[in-house]
Amino acid sequence: DAGVTQSPTHLIKTRGQHVTLRCSPISGHKSVSWYQQVLGQGPQFIFQYYEKEERGRGNFPDRFSARQFPNYSSELNVNALLLGDSALYLCASSFRPQTGLTDTQYFGPGTRLTVL
Amino acid sequence: AQSVTQLDSHVSVSEGTPVLLRCNYSSSYSPSLFWYVQHPNKGLQLLLKYTSAATLVKGINGFEAEFKKSETSFHLTKPSAHMSDAAEYFCVVSVSTRGSNYKLTFGKGTLLTVNP
Helix, strand or coil: CCCCEEECCEEEECCCCCEEEEEECCCCCCEEEEEEECCCCCCEEEEEEECCEEEEECCCCCCEEEEECCCCCEEEEECCCCHHHCEEEEEEEECCCCCCCCCCCEECCCEEEEEC | CCEEEECCCEEEEECCCCEEECEEEECCCCCCEEEEEECCCCCEEEEEEECCCCCEEECHHHCEEEEECCCCEEEEEECCCCHHHCEEEEEEEEEEEECCEEEEEECCCEEEEEEC
16 A cells, blocks of 8 residues: 655755645545654644644744645645755644544655755 | 653664663653654654553564653663664654644654664
């Protein structure tokens, strides 16, 4: 079975530009979460979506937005890119929103974004 | 607020010797705890998870972790290190975002080096 897939794998943008990252969850999974991992740090939570609705949001500016489609795939959008947005962006899927007890989040390989 | 602290940023062991990666957590209630591993330029892979069923949790690749409430610890161990274990390891706690929804909060990571 295919795992979580993300595209593109690498991306180079310049400051002020806009970027869209894409994620396809594991078949049957209905929840998608996005994380930002800056070099040398642990991933930080950005968004969680379930059934096309936002279920959680981390401490990120409004330049970051996301959406989930009827097929449960998801897009992460970042506007007005800053140098500090350079990071590995990870997508994770689970069958339902993390309930803290049983559900496991499965991660994709990530998209490496470099902002020049 | 729930959080995890990984006590060592870098651990170096010889192949065939035991591995100990230390993690302390902070939580006002019984948490769900996880260990994830990240190999270079790869996504995150779940090693094991604690969800209150048993305090000693066995994971993949010979890893295990013991939940100790009195010490608020969730250390990761392996009896004998293999070269392929060299990677970054993250201790993770599940944290409520909204209602019954949760997000993953990661520690800063421990880089494990295995010497031949």
